[in-house]
Amino acid sequence: MRKLAIINCRGVLNTPSFLAEMGIRSTLLQPSILTPPTFKPIPFSNAKSLLGNEYPFAIYDMRAENGVNFNLDAFAIVAGTIQEDGTLYLLCPDWKNVEHLTDFDSLRWNDGKAIATPNFYRYFKALVGKYGFEICLECRGVCHTPQMEMGVRRTPLQFNAEQQFIFENLPSDPASIHLITAPRGRGKSTLAGKLAETISQANPVVITARSHSALPNFWKQVEGENVRFFAPDRLIQAMENGEKFAKTWLFIDEAASLPLPMLQQCCEHFDKVVLTTTTQNYEGTGRGFELKLPKMLNKPFKHWTLSEPLRWGENDPLENFVNELLLLQPQMGVCNTPLQVQFYHLLASAHYKTTPTDLRRLFDGKQQILHQEYQNEQLIGGMWAVNEGNLDENLTQAIWQGKRRPQGSLVAQYLCFQGNLPQACKLRSVRISRIAVLPEKQNQGIGKRLISDFILQISTQNPPLDFISVSFGFTAPLYQFWADCGFELVQITPNKEASSGYRSAMMIYPISAQGKAFCEHAKHAFARDFALQPFFAEICEDLPNFRQFQPLAESKLNEKDWQNLTAFAEGKRALSAVYVSLKRLNLPEITLQANADKAEIAKYRQIVREHIKP
Secondary structure (H helix, E strand, O other), rough: OOOOEEEEOOEEEHHHHHHHHHHOOOOOOEEEEEEOOOOOOOOOHHHHOOOOOEEEEEEEEEEEEEOOOOOOHHHHHHHOOEEEEEEEEEEEOOHHHHOOEEEEEHHHHOOOEEEOOOHHHHHHHHHHHHHHEEEEEEEOOOOOOOOOOOOOOOOOOOHHHHHHHHHHHHHOOOOEEEEEEEEEEHHHHHHHHHHHHHHHOOEEEEEOOOOOOOOHHHHHHHHHOOOEEEHHHHHHHHHHHHOOHHHHHHHEOOOOHOOOHHHHHHHOOOOOOEEEOOHHHOOOOOHHHHHHHHHHHOOEEEEEOOOOOOOOOOOOOHHHHHHHHHHOOOOOOOOHHHHHHHHHHHHHHHOOOHHHHHHHHHHHHOOEEEEEEEEEEEEEEEEEEEEEOOOOOHHHHHHHHHOOOOOOOHHHHHHHHHOOOOOOOEEEEEEEEEEEEOOOOOOHHHHHHHHHHHHHHOOOOOOOOOOOEEEEEEOHHHHHHHHHOOOOOEEEEEEEEOOOOOOEEEEEEOOOHHHHHOOOOOOOHHHHHHHOOOOHHHHHHHHHOOOOOOOOOOOOOHHHHHHHHHHHHHOOOHHHHHHHHHHOOOOOOOOOOOOOOHHHHHHHHHHHHHHHOO
C-alpha cells in the first residue's frame, strides 16, 4: 500500500535524521518536487516530465516564502509515480494553520492576486483525516521508508488478462478507430507500444504525441524504420501536403491533450488509428473527451478500457485519496462546499479540458459567479461567470498601447487592444467562462434557459452592469447558439487556440444604455474590418453558411485608423492590432482626407513596406 506523509517543516530542510534517511544533503526553500536518485528539484511547471516514471518515494515541497504554493496538477502527477509500498512526502511549513496562509498558486487562477485558500485546505485536511495518513508536526526524521532500490521499474512487463485481451483482439478488430482509456498506472502506454511493435512487422506505424519528450520510455525503445514519430504540427503539415500513409497505423499517445479538430483530421486521413489517454484530468483531460470524440467520427469506432492497477495494488490508499481530492469519483460527505463539488463534476462531464486548476478556482477564486439549474434536487446545468472591466483610464490606455497585460478581464482586454475599443475596459461587464449541461440532458433547451435566467438576474445587480461577454471556439453551431441567445459577434481572433484548434469568437449581450451604444459601435467596427483580416477567406471556407452580415470592408481611413497608425509609428501599438489600418492604408483606392496629405500617406505606406507584405 502506498501512502502520503505530511511533514511540518519550516525554513531550509536540514534535519540530519530526515536527510540521512532520504540520502540528500539539503533542499532549497522553493516549491518543487524531488525524486530519486538525483534529487534535483523539479519545478511544478515541469511536473509532466515525470509522467511514465516510477519512484519508491518523492518529496513534494509546498513551502514558499511567506506562505505556501500547492499546485494540484503537479501533486497528482507525482503521486502517480510512487511505486507499491512507497511514500509521497509533503513538506508544509505550518500544517495546523495552512488554510490561513497565502497560497501563491492562486496567482495562476485568481487574476494575479495571491490569497489564502481556506475552502480547499479544509477539504484537503478532511481527506487526509479520512485516510489516516501520518502527520509529523515536528521535523524530527520521517516515517519508515521502504528499502527499495532506486530507479528499479516495479510495473510488471508481463501482460495481465485485460492487456492480453486487447493485445490479441485489437489488431484484427474491424473498427477503424480504437480508443484505449485507463486511469494512471494501468499500463496503457506499454500495451500500445507492444501493439505498435507487433503491428510494425506487417504495416508501417506512425506515433504522435504533444511532444517527443512526453512519450513514455517504452515508445522510444520501439522507434525505428517502421515506427516513426511525427510531432502533431509536422503530421498535419505532411497530411495537408498530400503525403501518403497507405496501410499505416497511427498511434496517438495521451490523445486528449491534443485539440479535437486535429484528432478528427488524423482519424479521417489514416485507415487505422489507436488513441490512448488517461481518464484522470490532471493531464488536461476529462471524461467528456470520451463523449465528444466518437460523435465527430464517420468511421467504425471501438472503446477499450483497462482497470487493474499495475504499479500498486487494488484499493490503494494514495490512489483513492487522489481520486477523491480531484473529484474523479463522487464523494460528497467530506466537503463543506457541495455546490462547488457538484459544479466541478458537471464541468468534467461536459468539457474534456476541465483541470484541477478549475477546481482550485471554484473552491476559493474571487470575482466569480455561479448560476445553476436543478431538476429533482440534481444539478443538471450550470454557468460559471467572472466580473470584468471597470478599469481606470491610465490602465486602459496602457492596455491599448500594449504596455500592460494584467491578469483577468480577458474579453475586455482583447476588445480594447486587438479590437481598438478602449471603452470595453472601462465599462462593467461579466464574462461567461463556462456553461455546462449534463450530457443526457443536452439538446433540451436547458442551456438557453440558463442564459436567459442569468441575464434577468444579472440585469438588476448594483452597481449596474453594462454588458455580458462570452468567448468560445468559433464553429457554426456554437455561433448560432449564442446568436439565438441574443449575443452579438464583435471579434474573431486571428490565431487558433492550441487547446481547441479553433479561432476564438467574442460575442456580447448589452444591458445598460452605455452597453447598448458600445455594442453597436463594436459591431460596426468589426463588420468594417472583417473582410480585410488575413483569415477572412479561411473563415468563409470553414464556415460556408456563415451569414452574420455583409462585411463593409471600407477603404476610407477614419479617425480610429489614424490613431492606430500614429500609435504604431510611435511604437505604442503592435502590428497585429493595427494590421487592418495598415492594409487599408496600402489599398490603391485609398481616399484622401482633409487631415491626411500625400506626404503623410507616403510615410505610413513606408511603414507598411517595412512591416507587412502587400
